[in-house]
Amino acid sequence: MTLEPAHKADRKPVYLAVYDTLADWETGHTTAYLARAGHEIRTVGLSGDPVRSVGGLRIQPDVTLDDVRPEDAALLILPGADLWDTGDELAPFARKAREFLESDVPVAAICGATAGLAREGLLDDRAHTGAVSFYLAATGYKGGDRYVETDAVTDGRLVTAGPTEPVAFAREVFALLGVYEGEVLDAWYRLFHDSDAQAYEILEAAGQ
Template identity: 40%
Template structure:
């Protein structure tokens, strides 16, 4: 069982998570022998969080419930509240997860939180711009590892800019090996191009019920 923990916090950027969480939870395009995936929301406590889109999320579990092992995945969405000291606990947990071989995925403002904790100083990563990280993180030292791409995968660390949600989702799905390679390629092509033919190609890659 692979558990995907989705961090919830006030002002969470709903759209940045959508591609990844919808596919991992629905399993609609999973291959026949895909690993078993469980998606859980996690918060500092069980208190509700209000997203940027106005939705209220009640976390399934708290930070202390996160299993620190290779079968855990932590998704850290963008938000305007990452600079609040109370979120230091989830970033500390992210460091523990990375050290344990678990997968940590951060997008937009969450990359700032990782950078402030020094977790991006020695690994390839991206964000909303290197100058953005320098502006938001006075002690940031990862300039030589910054990659100017929408999303960057470095083994068990996957980071993305605010415009990289689709590629970020692709790299997360690829890391978890829940799609066949041809399904993942067709899925990405369809959602990035919107072409009808890419949709039919996607459908043709899916396993039959026979």
């Protein structure tokens, strides 16, 4: 299914962070439909060395983190990974997220990446969600009163979601970037989240 995006003005690359143990299932809807909307998806690693996802996929980064500038990007996506909870190896990605947000460029974080942002202090003053509230509370962050019990949250230029909500995560990103809107955005979500056959008809009509 191919849909034309609602807006075509900004087609800067979208940067997908890649690192060992990244959760394959969390960002596929997002990147696939951003690519169909005309965004180049570029993988970014700490170095140029290949990484391997939790599902065993070998990924060769397109660029290194030091080479990514917010002004040249439409979005930074941070997937979950075991490494977010086993040390500070992925902390540079959270610091890069700070650069993006301070430059008013969107960031989308899911699962363990939300803990990385919490440790960086980026969730202290923003509404957010994640896997579960006590998971983020264990980071010692100060944003517990801004935690929202829902599938995905957008606050300003930041999207957050838990590991079981890749479709809601994608929906929030599409809305933030203006890729799909209104009835079409709702239909896309209902098709992929609820297997609503009637939603398919709406998307087909929009594609024509």
